[in-house]
Amino acid sequence: MKTLSPVQQKFILHWGEMGTRWGINRTVAQTHALLFISPKPLNADEIVEALGVARSNVSTSLRELQSWGIIKMVHLQSDKRDHFESIKDVWELFQTVLNERKRREIDPTRQMLEECLAEAAKDKLTDKYTQDRLRDLRDFFTTTSDWYVQVRKWPTCSIVKFMKLGDKMLRVLGGGG
Numbered sequence: 001m002k003t004l005s006p007v008q009q010k011f012i013l014h015w016g017e018m019g020t021r022w023g024i025n026r027t028v029a030q031t032h033a034l035l036f037i038s039p040k041p042l043n044a045d046e047i048v049e050a051l052g053v054a055r056s057n058v059s060t061s062l063r064e065l066q067s068w069g070i071i072k073m074v075h076l077q078s079d080k081r082d083h084f085e086s087i088k089d090v091w092e093l094f095q096t097v098l099n100e101r102k103r104r105e106i107d108p109t110r111q112m113l114e115e116c117l118a119e120a121a122k123d124k125l126t127d128k129y130t131q132d133r134l135r136d137l138r139d140f141f142t143t144t145s146d147w148y149v150q151v152r153k154w155p156t157c158s159i160v161k162f163m164k165l166g167d168k169m170l171r172v173l174g175g176g177g
Contacts, residue, residue: 011033015036028060032070042084044058065086066084070097071084106141117131
């Protein structure tokens with residue numbers, strides 16, 4: 001692995017910082033950033049060298065990134081070591097992250113809200129206000145999650161066009177000037 005340019009270093013450091021804000025370990029995010037901007041798959045030793053972190057941190061980071069489905073292991077014919085590469089298409093990358101966040105965070109929350117509402121219906125101690133708040137939250141998660149499931153089936157070009165419509169879509173729906 002060649003020495004990182006100042007721009008590459010800046011991006012990797014920032015991505016690591018943003019990762020911590022998103023609830024991701026800094027080294028995991030930096031490892032992803034490095035693999036994302038690398039034109040070729042990298043092995044763990046190259047990642048250790050480029051990031052200046054412990055081999056154990058890189059190994060843990062690679063396992064975490066693989067569990068998210070945003071990097072994959074590849075084999076190079078000339079090298080017996082495992083190499084890794086990131087999803088390069090930004091739309092595919094973010095859809096993969098959103099799918100995983102939905103599975104890990106939204107789906108369990110929806111399930112818990114359903115359970116709370118079912119228990120509250122039988123429990124005379126749970127007041128109507130609490131039930132209404134839980135129902136509103138459940139309905140929000142259900143509506144947005146169902147919408148997301150539909151939209152993720154769209155081709156990327158349709159998603160981009162839809163997003164670029166912006167306020168025009170609001171006028172089409174009759175909601176704005």
